[in-house]
Amino acid sequence: MALATLFILLTLFLFFGVPVAVSLGLASLVYIMMAGMPDVLLIHTMIGGIDSFPLLAIPFFILAGHLMNTGGITTKIFAFARALVGWLPGGLGHVNVGASVIFAGMSGAAVADAGGLGNVEIKAMREAGYDTDFSVGVTAASSTIGPIIPPSLPLVIYGVMASVSIGELFAAGLIPGLLMAASLMAMVAWYARARNYPKDSGISLCNIWITFKQAFLPLLTPVIIVGGIATGVFTPTEAAIAAVCYAMFLGLVVYKTLNWKHLVRVSMDTIETSAAILMIVAAAAVFAWILTSNQVAVHLGDAMLGMTTNKTVLLLIMMVMVLAIGLFMETIAAITILVPVLLPIALKAGIDPVHLGILVILNLMLGLLTPPVGMVLFVLSEVSGVKFERCVKATMPFLVPLIIVLLLITFFPQIALWLPTTVYR
Structure with a gap:
């Protein structure tokens, strides 16, 4: 009865728009009280859920991304990508994808990519005569590369929740991220041929060299x-701190585009974003503990394994579950709820947890491009001045x-x- 109440309350809270962290916390508190447990258990479990050294990487990666955006780094990245692939048919579409690949190695978040590069990319494409729908669609789709190519905030969360090496997860995301970029560039090439989109400019080795030096x-x-993590120089958390120090060095010393006023604003934005994420993680820790203590994952796993023992079929079933959750829930919240349920099933079926992690994150990226949540679509609607409904329609082909x-x-x-097998195993 108490467990059924937990799920009913959580569903109702989310349906009526209660923040995810509050929904998880309140539903879990009601369960604890109905089960006759001391309510202080909620606080202890929440604290234990965020008492993790790897989670320190989250605020530092967020801060590094904000510093890069505020320091004007995005324009240099875009200029280099433009010189590198702008000569292809549909040039600025390819530039859009290329810039996202480069920026992915700095921000680790799709929303940061869409907000940081989106304004520059869409403005340039409009001025060059590209359709607004195409510009918005390719910008939205390419921003999802950010959480796959390392560093990645969702992969850090998954690694902590699943007790999996974050270094292995980062290595595992590199090839899929590049494959995403290649597939999107193939889509851009098809659009360019069908709509006769122009090349941005002729190829110029001199221009490539100049923009490369500026973006070096x-x-x-x-x-x-990535190099520091792969070589063992520092942990993912220490890598995040190194990224912040390097971003501050570029903004304050090299380019002089940051000042102390900027740093205060960026720091406050980072605190706000980090607090929201960690509250979700803390509340989800209680929810996960309840699921584990009631062996929900075990029963679900037995049911699924009773249907089939084929790894691929099981993965497809799990991906449908993830997609359904991702349509209605923000990425971090979805990870914290899904991992305690899916991981035991995967381990029982002999599915590599690193493989599962990449699939879960990539699947949840589709949720960022689809209503009703679609965070990337909301950001691009604001950046581009295009209605949300039109953004949805523009993104669907991608x-x-x-x-x-x-x-x-x-x-x-x-x-x-x-890659993780070659480097780490």
Whole structure:
């Protein structure tokens, strides 16, 4: 009875728009009181849920992304990407994807990518005569590369929740992220041929060299982060701190685009974002503890394994569950709820948890591009001045290449597992 009440209350709270952290916390508190447990258990479990060293990476990665945005780093990245691939048919569409790949190595969040690069990209594409719908669609889709290519905030959360090496998860995300970029560039090429989109400019090695020199120092950010983790120089948390120090060095010393007023504003934004994420993680820790103590995952796993023992079929069933949750819930919240349920099933079926993590995050990225939540769509609607409904319609075609990549990684796990196996195992 108490467990049924937990799920009913959670569903009702979320339906009526109660914040996810509050919904999880209140529903869990009602369960604890109905079960006759001391209410102080809620606080102890919440504190234990965020008492984790790897979670320190979250505010630092968020701060690094904010510093890069505020310091004008995005314009240098866009200029370099424009010189590099702008000569292709539909040039600015390819530039859009290329810039997202580069920025992914700095921000680790789709919303940061959409907000930071979106304004620059859509403005440039409009001025060049591209359709607004195409500009918004490719910008939205390419922003989902950010949480797949390391560093990645969702992968950090997943790693903590699943007790999986964050370094392995980062390594596993690199090839799928590049595959996403390649599939989106193929889609852009198809649009360019069908609509006769122009090349942005002729290829110029001189221009590539000039913009590369201007963007060289920002481009070192992912090298420092990923290289440092891969070589064992520092942990993912220490890598996040190194990224912040490097971003401050670029903004304060090299480019002089940051001042103390900027730092205060950026710090406050980081505190607000980090607090919201960690509250969700803390509340989800209580929810996960309740599910574990009632063996919900075990019973669900037995039911699913009773249907089939085929790993691929099980993954497809789980991906449908993730997609359904992702349509209605923000990424971090969805991860914290889904991992305690799906991970035991995956382990029982012999599915690699690193492989599962990449699939879950990539699947949840589709939720950022679909209503009713669609956080990236809301951001781009604000940035571009286009109605939300039109943003949804513009983005729909670009879901096709992303779904194809998701299916490829589902059927061929080595796409994600080859690099972490080679480096870490």
